[in-house]
Amino acid sequence: MDQDPGARGRKITDQEAQNINRVEELAYELRVQEVMTGDLKALAPDMPMSVALDLFRSARISGAPVIMDEKVVGVISLEDLIRCLTVGNLEATVESYMSRSLVMVHSRDPVVEALKLFVNTRHGRLPVLDDNDKPIGILTKGDITLGMLKALQRDYQAEEVRRYRASHLFEDIISDRTSLIMRYNIKQGDFTKGGAASSYIKRALLRLGAAPQIARRLGIAAYEAEMNLIIHTTNGGIIRVEIEPHQITMEAYDDGPGIKDIDLALRPGYSTATEEIRELGFGAGMGLVNIQRCVDSMKLESTYGKGTRLRMKLFLQKPEEFGAEKEGTNDTRNAHPR
Amino acid sequence: MNIRDLIRIIDGTLITQQENLTREIKGGFGADLMSDVLASIQPEAVLLTGLCNPQVVRTAQMADVAAIVLVRGKQPPIETIRLANEEAVPLISTPYGMFDVCGRLHDAGLASLEMPMANGPCDCSD
Numbered sequence: 001m002d003q004d005p006g007a008r009g010r011k012i013t014d015q016e017a018q019n020i021n022r023v024e025e026l027a028y029e030l031r032v033q034e035v036m037t038g039d040l041k042a043l044a045p046d047m048p049m050s051v052a053l054d055l056f057r058s059a060r061i062s063g064a065p066v067i068m069d070e071k072v073v074g075v076i077s078l079e080d081l082i083r084c085l086t087v088g089n090l091e092a093t094v095e096s097y098m099s100r101s102l103v104m105v106h107s108r109d110p111v112v113e114a115l116k117l118f119v120n121t122r123h124g125r126l127p128v129l130d131d132n133d134k135p136i137g138i139l140t141k142g143d144i145t146l147g148m149l150k151a152l153q154r155d156y157q158a159e160e161v162r163r164y165r166a167s168h169l170f171e172d173i174i175s176d177r178t179s180l181i182m183r184y185n186i187k188q189g190d191f192t193k194g195g196a197a198s199s200y201i202k203r204a205l206l207r208l209g210a211a212p213q214i215a216r217r218l219g220i221a222a223y224e225a226e227m228n229l230i231i232h233t234t235n236g237g238i239i240r241v242e243i244e245p246h247q248i249t250m251e252a253y254d255d256g257p258g259i260k261d262i263d264l265a266l267r268p269g270y271s272t273a274t275e276e277i278r279e280l281g282f283g284a285g286m287g288l289v290n291i292q293r294c295v296d297s298m299k300l301e302s303t304y305g306k307g308t309r310l311r312m313k314l315f316l317q318k319p320e321e322f323g324a325e326k327e328g329t330n331d332t333r334n335a336h337p338r
Numbered sequence: 339m340n341i342r343d344l345i346r347i348i349d350g351t352l353i354t355q356q357e358n359l360t361r362e363i364k365g366g367f368g369a370d371l372m373s374d375v376l377a378s379i380q381p382e383a384v385l386l387t388g389l390c391n392p393q394v395v396r397t398a399q400m401a402d403v404a405a406i407v408l409v410r411g412k413q414p415p416i417e418t419i420r421l422a423n424e425e426a427v428p429l430i431s432t433p434y435g436m437f438d439v440c441g442r443l444h445d446a447g448l449a450s451l452e453m454p455m456a457n458g459p460c461d462c463s464d
Binding site for chain 1: 370372373374376377387391392394396397399400402417
């Protein structure tokens with residue numbers, strides 16, 4: 001986190017940007033007022049040092065700003081108090097022992113500004129001023145650490161809350177049959193983004209409270225289907241996922257070119273993929289086979305020249321209990337990856 | 339074995355930022371074919387591969403991979419690193435080749451997390 005003082009305003013290179021972690025981001029996002037101690041324990045210049053001693057002891061602090069007419073005029077630290085105690089001069093005024101070199105921050109400054117001041121000035125605490133330069137709090141390195149830890153915890157809790165809300169979706173909404181439909185447009189040839197939709201689908205399932213194995217099975221099936229749309233279609237296609245309490249239906253469809261021989265396409269190891277695709281680690285002719293292993297039923301329909309539709313179902317409880325219609329599928333149910 | 343142990347054993351370099359190096363690795367799996375990975379890797383494995391494209395990270399994410407090791411000192415393109423950081427999948431580069439890395443990890447007691455194929459690679463009808 002220590003930056004050289006000249007670094008401010010300098011452009012960050014991509015190489016550096018990728019090394020920025022969440023804590024560093026927070027240093028820019030959080031404002032001083034969010035982490036400071038707002039309950040200001042202050043001294044006045046004409047108070048005797050014995051008051052400072054009592055204040056430090058009772059409030060368990062190691063420093064305090066000295067304020068006169070709503071302005072900070074100095075800071076008393078534990079070191080100043082020790083200097084005073086060494087000569088047994090507790091009757092002396094705060095003014096005579098306080099440090100007058102003032103380093104302060106504004107409440108709306110990002111925390112990173114305060115961090116720079118801590119590093120560059122070696123001060124232990126910084127008085128915090130509002131927009132009218134009136135002191136409203138004090139900031140220590142400990143406050144920053146605590147504030148960041150709390151913010152990180154909030155990040156975590158926000159995801160927990162999202163997850164909690166989503167997982168109650170189906171219980172909160174009453175109907176004869178509730179379902180959640182998600183659609184993703186998949187662009188032909190977009191390898192860099194390949195898998196993004198699958199990633200969203202998997203995350204959605206986890207937020208909805210699906211078991212990790214279910215999310216994993218559907219994620220793998222979605223990913224293979226997504227790569228198929230990217231690799232083999234003319235204009236890309238659509239992945240549509242319908243989530244119901246008892247089953248998940250996923251469809252991947254496109255408008256061409258279609259499959260000439262479905263049985264051949266389903267044969268493990270058969271592929272029409274180019275060398276370029278194979279270099280990406282795909283096109284081994286295992287995609288549909290993998291999908292079949294992950295879902296409870298799979299149906300592939302295609303008309304050459306028109307398009308292809310791949311339908312997949314995953315039952316969340318035993319299908320018999322729900323009387324799910326028996327569908328003609330290309331294969332029987334398989335062993336699933338755990 | 340956790341990620342920190344893994345990095346030590348294979349003289350690896352962590353390419354992504356990673357706060358939690360104590361995450362446990364339950365076993366290993368090596369492949370350059372992402373469909374093979376998706377077909378038979380079990381969760382919480384380290385994935386050893388010679389591929390560096392972003393699809394490796396997506397595959398890892400779908401298959402609940404604990405860490406990715408790029409063999410033969412490969413430096414992945416920036417999109418791969420960016421995605422790995424976003425999805426919090428640790429990327430590790432090692433100077434050794436696939437065979438060496440497998441040997442080292444096997445010697446260190448890491449088990450295989452490759453699911454056995456029942457009747458050859460093509461039979462999926464059991």
